[in-house]
Amino acid sequence: MQIIADVGGIPGKDCKGFCKYCYFRKVKEQDPLGCRYCTPGTVGCESCTTGIREVKNEFIHPFMVVGSVQNSLMMGDITDKNLKVNISGGGDVSCYPHLMEVAGALNQFNLPMHLGYTSGKGIENSKMAEELISLGVDEVTFTVFSTDQKMREEWVGDTTKGESLKALKLFCESTEVHAASVIVPGVNDGEKLYETCSTLEDWGAKAFILMRFANFRNQGLILGNEPILEGITPHSLEEFETLVHNINKDFNFRVTGTPLCDPENDTPFAISKEKNSKYLDILTDVTSEATILTSSIAAPFIEKIIKRIDADDLVNVVAVDQDIGCLITQRDLKEVDLKDLKETVLIPGRALVHDKMAHDILSSDGIDRIVARGPDKLSVDGEMSGTLSREDVLKKELIAFEDLLEAINFFGVRKK
Ligand code: SF4
Numbered sequence: 001m002q003i004i005a006d007v008g009g010i011p012g013k014d015c016k017g018f019c020k021y022c023y024f025r026k027v028k029e030q031d032p033l034g035c036r037y038c039t040p041g042t043v044g045c046e047s048c049t050t051g052i053r054e055v056k057n058e059f060i061h062p063f064m065v066v067g068s069v070q071n072s073l074m075m076g077d078i079t080d081k082n083l084k085v086n087i088s089g090g091g092d093v094s095c096y097p098h099l100m101e102v103a104g105a106l107n108q109f110n111l112p113m114h115l116g117y118t119s120g121k122g123i124e125n126s127k128m129a130e131e132l133i134s135l136g137v138d139e140v141t142f143t144v145f146s147t148d149q150k151m152r153e154e155w156v157g158d159t160t161k162g163e164s165l166k167a168l169k170l171f172c173e174s175t176e177v178h179a180a181s182v183i184v185p186g187v188n189d190g191e192k193l194y195e196t197c198s199t200l201e202d203w204g205a206k207a208f209i210l211m212r213f214a215n216f217r218n219q220g221l222i223l224g225n226e227p228i229l230e231g232i233t234p235h236s237l238e239e240f241e242t243l244v245h246n247i248n249k250d251f252n253f254r255v256t257g258t259p260l261c262d263p264e265n266d267t268p269f270a271i272s273k274e275k276n277s278k279y280l281d282i283l284t285d286v287t288s289e290a291t292i293l294t295s296s297i298a299a300p301f302i303e304k305i306i307k308r309i310d311a312d313d314l315v316n317v318v319a320v321d322q323d324i325g326c327l328i329t330q331r332d333l334k335e336v337d338l339k340d341l342k343e344t345v346l347i348p349g350r351a352l353v354h355d356k357m358a359h360d361i362l363s364s365d366g367i368d369r370i371v372a373r374g375p376d377k378l379s380v381d382g383e384m385s386g387t388l389s390r391e392d393v394l395k396k397e398l399i400a401f402e403d404l405l406e407a408i409n410f411f412g413v414r415k416k
Pocket residue numbers: 011012015017018019021022023024090091092119
């Protein structure tokens with residue numbers, strides 16, 4: 001278990017300027033999206049306005065950061081032998097001005113620390129890495145983009161003259177490093193990616209997370225900020241999946257991709273694989289009729305599972321033109337062909353739509369539908385998957401799918 005020591009921070013502002021590929025770049029003020037936290041009569045709340053834009057998440061005073069960890073320790077299961085403190089924030093923890101002070105104070109709890117998210121831009125002297133390691137940091141998640149300093153200068157805005165990369169090497173040698181790169185076609189893919197992977201492998205990185213660059217609204221840029229980079233077409237999902245498999249085959253560290261795939265754990269939706277179909281026997285029988293409205297990435301996997309459990313006579317799956325379920329908005333619902341929907345519709349638990357708006361849009365053909373939310377997540381993303389065992393992944397997915405089926409039986413029109 002990891003206790004989060006949230007240091008706050010605003011993307012772009014608290015990480016020494018925007019990386020060129022940052023998804024928070026060009027974010028615009030626009031009408032509230034609406035979400036499940038909004039009050040029944042109002043579209044828009046803190047969560048789906050300033051929260052999602054992360055524009056008010058200033059750095060937090062070190063005293064408060066340490067205090068919140070202390071509280072969690074007092075209330076949590078301190079006998080967990082895997083307990084760790086994850087120092088993380090909205091910007092980049094290496095730019096948090098009180099990082100050493102917080103790490104020093106947390107050191108007194110005698111727990112290992114994970115540097116949750118850093119691009120290394122705040123590491124002006126690699127000695128900082130040595131100090132953090134001596135204070136107990138034993139795990140680091142580092143967005144490297146490339147191990148070519150010039151490329152980091154141009155794309156990440158790294159002004160540390162190579163100190164951040166030296167620090168990454170030190171971290172790789174002494175801690176568990178999960179390196180990550182947003183893969184921009186024609187920039188840090190191809191030969192450049194292989195160079196980066198070779199260097200990381202030589203240094204001893206434990207894992208590498210490839211993140212597909214997104215540039216369009218239907219790839220998740222829902223804050224009026226598409227395109228992030230003019231003239232760049234991101235990898236298709238098939239191209240990206242092949243890339244992840246190739247890197248996994250050619251290098252000796254754990255490789256995962258996001259929004260897909262994990263070659264080892266078979267996520268997302270490991271339970272949709274033929275070899276795991278035996279586990280589906282434990283799921284509840286479907287007795288009611290409903291439509292699962294979901295993302296374009298999840299839909300084919302969910303459809304496969306529904307067929308495997310013989311529920312396709314009662315349940316159909318409809319995809320909207322949005323890659324990620326949690327980023328489905330009103331606009332995506334408006335584009336759905338309502339003829340495809342049954343009288344009960346399950347939308348993703350975290351979809352960014354106000355409940356009443358979702359009902360009104362999906363009932364606009366005159367059929368008064370029940371619109372309910374399914375579980376928050378049905379699978380795990382590449383970042384999470386790389387830290388879980390195969391069994392843990394299957395367990396998580398089965399629990400989530402069971403919740404979905406129970407919601408269908410509860411909200412759907414009973415047929416059996
Ligand atoms: S460090 Fe991360 S949050 Fe900051 S600009 Fe770069 S990608 Fe965005």
